[in-house]
Amino acid sequence: MDLTKLREQIDAIDGQIVELYEQRMEISRQVAEYKIETGKKVFDKEREAQKIRSVKSMTHNEFNSHGVEELFEQIMSMSRKLQYQMLTEKGSIGRLPFIGMDRLSLEDARVVFPGAEGAYTQAAMKQYFGKDVNNFHVETFRDAMIAIDEGSADYAVLPIENSTAGIVSEIYDMLVEFENYIVGEQIIKIEHCxxxxxxxxxxxxxxxxxxxxxxxxxxxxxxxxxxxxxxxxxxxxxxxxxxxxxxxxxxxxxxxxxxxxxxxxxxxxxGINHSSTNSTRFIIVTNQKIFLKDAKKVSICFEVPHESGSLYHMLSHFIYNNLNMNKIESRPTPDRNWEYRFFIDFDGNLADSAVKNALRGLRDEARNMKILGNY
Structure with a gap:
């Protein structure tokens, strides 16, 4: 057996695969143009499921069947991403329901923080808004969320993550429950006494x-x-x-x-906390769908089908659009045992075409995708 000749055969086949791939993507481009003209959705789950069943039936053993399934899932995923990109370029992606602002409206703003006088949250509030900010405090995180939800406060300051103890899970859950949005963050060093x-x-x-x-x-x-x-x-x-x-x-x-x-x-x-670098990240939340035009981080959440590879396919939207994902967390989905909601932070601005493209794909393919804020 001559290894060199075998490699030459593989190289020749790979060349054919690349050529056929480019042909397929060109047809996908034409499909996208048709969908733009007719207003049809990019993602057709049943059509893709039929295609997977069809190509798997052409194989001759279980190993190849599984491999072809994974291969065509990726090919169709790339085809969808091309179509999403074209929709963005053609202005057919639709407007995100968030208003870009040069700065937050702080004149006469009222800020709420949970806890009592002397809380770390109060310190974070004063660092972000200034020591003379009009403010009041409530007992719980939920009370603060309710205050901005009903309009008795314009902004709330809430702890969402500590560098050593991890996330404040209650805040993550309430970001889904309430129609409130993140517009800023403040990190302060923690020194417990x-x-x-x-x-x-x-x-x-x-x-x-x-x-x-x-x-x-x-x-x-x-x-x-x-x-x-x-x-x-x-x-x-x-x-x-x-x-x-x-x-x-x-x-x-x-x-x-x-x-x-x-x-x-x-x-x-x-300084009795065991980490000398211990810090807590606080978020600034409002009930308005707004974002600063110079915002650099987007937070979203979504659910995925309880199927093998579903999260992997969702994350590919960040890779394809060259978006840097810097955090992922999961929380149990209420009323559905062993299913989870994923929370992701990534670099970007809602006005960026790459961000719009990724969000369009996620909205079509994930369950209950929600933009939590851009800040």
Missing amino acids: LMAAPGTKLEDIKTVYSHPQSLMQSSKYLQEHAAWKQISMNNNAFAAKKVSEDKDNTQAAIASAYAAETYGLEILEK
Whole structure:
């Protein structure tokens, strides 16, 4: 057996495949032109399923049948992407329901944040909007979402991710539930402090209050004090407020130095979170479908059919359009066990043709695709 001759045969076949591929894509271009003229959808799921069944029937063993299925899924995927691109170029993609703005309207704006005075969320709000911003606070994340949904606030500031503890899953779920949209973000460094009523000593403490994520971020320190009971609160600032009001030397809170100052507590230990680079990302949310013209990140979510390779095909829209995907998360889909909704952040602006092209493909091929914001 001559390996060189075998390779020559493969090269010749590959040349034929490339030639046939280009012929097929040219016909796909003509199909796109027809669809543009007639207003037909690009994605015809039943037609593609029939095609897959047909080409699989032409093979002679199970291995080749599976390989041909994967090959033609990719060929048809590339054909769709070409057609989406042509729709974008011809202006047939339709307008996204978001309005581009030069800047956010902050005059007379009212901002809501969850928690109490002294919360990290309040610090993030002041860094983003300025210290003199008109603001008020509510007890829970949901209360903040409701406030902007019903119009009692123009913007809300919400924590969405911590660099060590991960995502705030409740916020992800509510971005789907509410018709509210991300228009900005603020990242602040987190330094947790152990604080208590003035005069308290470490040996007096029996109970520590804080948000679950803050307890998690301080777990190594808390392991050194295993006898302390840990109690979760909705917010760090609520924990500091409770300890301040109770004036009980057996209680302590984990919160920011700002919270200690706000509630007149004494800091017993600084920087008890085990990561010195710990940061939290906060999002700025409004009920308006707007985005800044210089925005650089798009957040979306979608569901996929419960089928092999379905997520892979959705992600290919980013690859084909040269879009850099920088985050993907999943959350369970309510009422459908073991099915998931995917949340993706990628670089781009809603005015970019590549972004429009990718979103058009995702809207046609995914389930319940939603643009969460461009910021």
